[in-house]
Amino acid sequence: MHRSGVTMAWNVFKFCTALRGLGSVMILLVLGVVGVTYYTVVLTNYGPALYNGGLDSLIALVVLILFHCLLVMLLWSYFSVVLTDPGCVPPNWRPAVDEERGEADPLTGSDFSGLQTDPSNQRIRYCRKCNQLKPPRCHHCSVCGRCVLKMDHHCVWVVNCVGALNYKYFLLFLFYTFLETSVVTLSLLPHFISFFSEGEIPGTPSTLATTFLAFVLNLAFALSVLGFLIMHISLVAANTTTIEAYEKKTSPKWRYDLGRKKNFEQVFGMDKRYWFIPAYSEEDLRRIPALQGLEYPSRPEFNSQEF
Incomplete structure (x- = not known):
């Protein structure tokens, strides 16, 4: 039994190491698809x-103006995800208030035993892998080897x-x-249809092949990304993450669901000028604590239950 546990841990470690090594390959693959499309x-x-x-x-x-504008925004957003730290727990972080007990004193080492990990409970949790306290909505990533603030998932594509x-x-x-x-897809559709027409198709075999590819x-990317986009829109509307949606399962009420408008603002900010660019205004960063990843407002009924 002990041997199987060691083997499983070793296999997980090798899997996580493989995912780290896959990173540069995925970036090259994305750039390769962009290159073929641009050509x-x-x-x-x-x-x-x-x-x-x-x-x-x-x-x-x-077509060319629309293509280049969208390409600039795509690459800007992509490298913003790749290069932006998703958020880690600050060194020696301690909660200002133990909301379970209603006290202003931070938890001490003697309080770590028996800490609950229920995602619907605001009680402070402790990561035994990182040996540190975990802020609300924080999860440990086995691939990165650290706790990530409001972790949604580890994405090999980015x-x-x-x-x-960086959500x-x-x-x-x-x-x-x-x-x-x-x-x-729409701009190349007439050229794709011409592959199956009986008339003569202009272009060399290489250009025809790249057009088809x-x-x-x-x-394929449009259809697959549409599915992910719809899923994440529903997550934003409920103010939850992929991990939290799985963990809370059939919970009828989610403590962080403040209504669609406020849920949206906790991800995109309140300044409409910044909604469609990968950046935040200084004012939004100052007045919306959720954008910093350490504090999140809860529904009133949950706040009243804690004291």
């Missing part, structure tokens, strides 16, 4: 169409955890990826 849309099809004149030139201009400080950027990455892949890849 197909800009250099092969719609770039040359600018010189055709008439309606073809106008359509090409519109080589990073998705947490409190908005991840959602924008999904949003712009869906728009970009949809635009590419780009269409299939972008269609």
Whole structure:
């Protein structure tokens, strides 16, 4: 029995190590798909169409402008997720108030035994892997080897955890990826249909192959990303994460569900000018503690139950 436990721990360790090593490969894969798409849309099809004149030139201009604008936002959001730390527990962090006991004194080492881990309970938890207290909604990531604030999941596509400080950027990455892949799919659809027509198809075999590949890849990404986007929109609307949605299961009430408007603001901020860019205004960072990942307002009935 002991041997099987050791084997399982070792296998999990190797799995987590493999995920870390997979990171650079995934970034290269994303950039490779972007490169193939750019070559197909800009250099092969719609770039040359600018010189055709008439309606073809106008359509090409519109497609190219839309394509480049969405591509800039996609890459900006993507690298914001990759390069932004999702949030970790500050050194020697202690809660200002033990909300379970209603005291102002932080928990001490003698209080660690018996701490509850129920995600619907605000009581402070302790991570035995990191040997530190865990703020509300914080979870330990086995791949990163640390506790992550408001952890949603570890994403191999962005080589990073998705947490409190980069969740908005991840959602924008999904949003712009869906728009970009949809635009590419629609713009290449006539060329894809021409593959199965009886008429002569213009272009060399290599350009035809890349056009076919780009269409299939972008269609696949558009459909898959749409599913993830719908799922995460529902999570934002309920002010929960992927991990929390799994943990709370059939709980009828979620302590952090403050209504769709306030739930949205806890992820995207209140300043509408920043909603669609991977950044926050200084004012939002100052007046919305949830954006810092350490404090989260609760529903009134849960606050009244704690004292």
